[in-house]
Every structure is written in structure tokens, then in C-alpha cells.
Amino acid sequence: MTTRDAVQEAVQSYYGQQLTGTADLKTSACCDADAVPSWLRPLLAKVHPEVSDRYYGCGLVCPPLLSGCRILDLGSGAGRDVYLLAQLVGATGSVVGVDMTPEQLAVARRHQDFHAQQFGYDNVSFLEGTIEQLELLPLEPGSFDVIVSNCVLNLSTDKAAVLRGVMRLLKPGGEFYFSDVYADRRLPESVQRHPVLYGECLGGALYWNDFLRLARGAGFADPRLVSDRPIWITEPQIAPLVGEARFYSATYRLFNISELEDACEDHGQAVIYRGTIPDHAERWDLDQHHSLESGRVFPVCGNTYRMLQQSRFGEHFSFIGDFSRHFGLFGGCGGGLPFASSGPAPAASGFPADTDTAGVGSQASAKSCC
Numbered sequence: 001m002t003t004r005d006a007v008q009e010a011v012q013s014y015y016g017q018q019l020t021g022t023a024d025l026k027t028s029a030c031c032d033a034d035a036v037p038s039w040l041r042p043l044l045a046k047v048h049p050e051v052s053d054r055y056y057g058c059g060l061v062c063p064p065l066l067s068g069c070r071i072l073d074l075g076s077g078a079g080r081d082v083y084l085l086a087q088l089v090g091a092t093g094s095v096v097g098v099d100m101t102p103e104q105l106a107v108a109r110r111h112q113d114f115h116a117q118q119f120g121y122d123n124v125s126f127l128e129g130t131i132e133q134l135e136l137l138p139l140e141p142g143s144f145d146v147i148v149s150n151c152v153l154n155l156s157t158d159k160a161a162v163l164r165g166v167m168r169l170l171k172p173g174g175e176f177y178f179s180d181v182y183a184d185r186r187l188p189e190s191v192q193r194h195p196v197l198y199g200e201c202l203g204g205a206l207y208w209n210d211f212l213r214l215a216r217g218a219g220f221a222d223p224r225l226v227s228d229r230p231i232w233i234t235e236p237q238i239a240p241l242v243g244e245a246r247f248y249s250a251t252y253r254l255f256n257i258s259e260l261e262d263a264c265e266d267h268g269q270a271v272i273y274r275g276t277i278p279d280h281a282e283r284w285d286l287d288q289h290h291s292l293e294s295g296r297v298f299p300v301c302g303n304t305y306r307m308l309q310q311s312r313f314g315e316h317f318s319f320i321g322d323f324s325r326h327f328g329l330f331g332g333c334g335g336g337l338p339f340a341s342s343g344p345a346p347a348a349s350g351f352p353a354d355t356d357t358a359g360v361g362s363q364a365s366a367k368s369c370c
């Protein structure tokens with residue numbers, strides 16, 4: 001696979017014709033079906049089986065506080081996440097799904113009336129297009145509260161363009177909350193160009209630090225890692241192809257807040273979580289470095305302060321301090337390989353002896369589901 005068009009055609013063929021459901025996947029990179037939390041299961045039960053059966057996501061793209069939000073799902077596939085989010089935003093919100101594969105869109109659209117009946121309202125729409133050219137779609141700049149994507153950015157032939165498009169469409173204070181596959185290194189061309197590895201969301205996976213660079217280049221100065229899990233490549237035909245490279249499924253949140261800095265600076269600030277985010281009375285996690293217990297004074301860097309204050313989370317916090325003084329660099333916001341699950345490295349050739357120090361590795365099945 002060489003040209004961008006050829007790559008996109010191969011991806012369309014893979015998801016439109018070759019795969020007929022999750023069971024057809026050859027690895028477990030895009031397969032997160034086991035990880036649905038209990039609070040989401042009743043909502044998932046309302047999704048049409050044909051839609052659920054064609055789920056190829058690698059993470060959970062349902063952050064809290066979505067009621068009334070306008071959401072865009074990039075690479076929405078058969079629509080599972082769109083129909084989950086439709087229930088979370090409710091009748092006053094809306095969800096738009098974008099995908100380039102007609103067969104995937106056909107499944108999503110075929111069941112739109114079914115879901116409208118299930119939910120009692122119709123608040124979704126699906127658009128055909130590529131996520132590298134979002135500006136060609138009838139989407140108002142600065143009109144989305146939240147943009148999500150589940151196991152799609154790795155398939156993109158121009159990831160920088162996707163991130164620029166996301167920034168253009170987000171409202172100020174809005175967030176891009178998305179799951180994708182990352183590698184612990186830059187992948188050799190032989191892996192990048194392998195059609196099955198690419199289709200299975202491995203060949204196009206970004207080296208995590210290159211992703212951070214791209215995100216910053218698009219104006220997302222301080223990407224925050226929410227969760228991660230290792231992907232075990234155990235299939236005998238596939239494992240030797242990826243060599244020593246390790247893969248992770250990770251969920252990041254990127255805020256559209258122009259004042260964010262490229263490092264965490266200490267202004268002597270703190271926040272107190274009010275305990276008012278539904279279903280998170282005791283504690284709420286902004287990301288892997290910020291687990292905020294309700295009622296406790298929690299020192300934060302300037303970026304975290306702004307993320308909380310300028311986003312939809314603002315009313316759920318009290319804010320202490322301002323930006324009038326500076327005390328140097330704020331420690332403890334993370335560095336090095338960011339994935340919590342990176343402890344015992346998931347070798348491509350099989351499972352290491354101690355597989356799950358972070359308690360998340362056990363969620364990954366022997367297959368990947370993109």
C-alpha cells in the first residue's frame with residue numbers, strides 16, 4: 001500500500017466487505033467488548049444487535065456530563081457509540097457520526113428509526129466523508145462540545161489534518177475524547193504497509209510520543225491520558241510480523257483551551273471537587289494523574305486549573321488561587337512512557353510471566369477489535 005487513496009480504499013474494503021462482524025477480526029487490537037462498565041450495559045442493551053455485532057472499537061468513549069451536548073463521532077462505523085451517546089446526551093443533545101465506508105453507514109442508518117423508537121427521540125445523523133477533510137462536510141466550526149473517536153485515528157492517512165479539523169470544530173473548552181492504538185516505537189515500513197496489520201489498527205498506530213507532538217502541533221498543548229491497556233499480539237501469523245514492538249490501546253482527552261501551556265507550570269493553585277458529577281460522588285478522574293476526591297483540596301498546575309475551569313466540568317469545582325504568581329515547574333504531571341499498563345511489557349510473541357500490574361491487562365482478549 002503506497003498512496004493515500006489506495007490505503008483508504010483498502011480500509012473501506014476491509015470494513016465494508018471483508019469483515020462482517022467482530023468475530024472476523026484477526027487480532028484483538030480493536031476489540032473492547034468485555035470492558036463495558038455496568039452502568040452502560042442497560043444503554044447498550046437498547047442498541048440494535050446488528051449494530052453491536054459490528055462494533056470494532058478499542059476503548060470507551062463515554063465521558064461523564066454529556067446531557068444536552070452536541071457530539072461528533074469520527075469513524076462512527078455501524079454506529080454503536082453514536083447510539084450509546086445518543087442516550088447520554090438525551091433529547092436536548094445531538095450526535096453526528098462521520099464515516100467513509102458506505103456499508104458501515106448503511107448499517108447505522110438502517111436502524112435509525114428503531115433507535116428513535118427505543119429512545120423516544122431521534123437525535124442522531126450520519127454523514128459520509130473522510131475525517132481528514134471534515135471541512136467539506138456541513139459541520140459548523142466551533143459547534144461541538146465533545147468530539148469522540150474509537151479506534152480510527154490509526155487508520156487515517158493524514159493524522160495531523162484530522163487533529164486540525166477536530167480543533168476547528170470544537171467549541172472553546174470542548175474536548176476531543178478518543179480511544180486509539182499506539183506503539184512504543186516508530187514502526188518499520190514493513191509493518192506500516194502490511195494490509196492486514198493496517199486494517200487491524202496496528203500498522204498505522206502512532207508511536208505515542210509522535211502522537212503527542214502531532215497533538216501539540218494542532219494546538220492541543222497538553223494531551224491527557226485517561227486510560228490504557230496493553231494489546232497482546234498472540235496470533236501465530238501476526239506476532240512475528242510486529243517483532244519487538246509493543247502496542248497499547250489508550251484513551252486521551254484533548255481540550256480546546258488556547259491558554260494551555262506545553263508544560264505544567266506551578267502557580268500555587270488548587271481545586272476542590274464538589275462531588276456533583278453524576279455517578280462520581282466520591283471521586284472523579286480527570287486523567288491518570290488526577291484522581292480528585294470530593295471535598296479535598298487538590299494542588300494543580302495552571303493547565304489542570306484551566307481544563308477544569310474552562311470546560312463543562314467547571315461548575316463541579318471550587319477554584320483556589322489565580323495566575324498572578326509563578327513558582328516554577330509543577331512536578332508530578334507525568335513523563336516517559338505514559339501507559340500505566342506498560343509495567344511488564346506485552347511481548348509481541350506472547351504473554352510475559354506477570355501480565356497485569358495495573359489491573360487492566362486482563363481486559364484484553366487474545367483478539368484485538370478494531
Ligand SMILES: C[S@@+](CC[C@H](N)C(=O)[O-])C[C@H]1O[C@@H](n2cnc3c(N)ncnc32)[C@H](O)[C@@H]1O
Nearest residue numbers: 055056057075076077099100101130131150370
Ligand atoms: C476500527 S473501525 C471503528 C468503527 C467504530 N468507531 C466502532 O467503534 O465500531 C474503523 C472505522 O473508521 C472508518 N474510517 C477509517 N478511516 C477513515 C477515514 N479516513 N475517514 C472516515 N472514516 C474512516 C472505517 O470505515 C471504519 O468504519
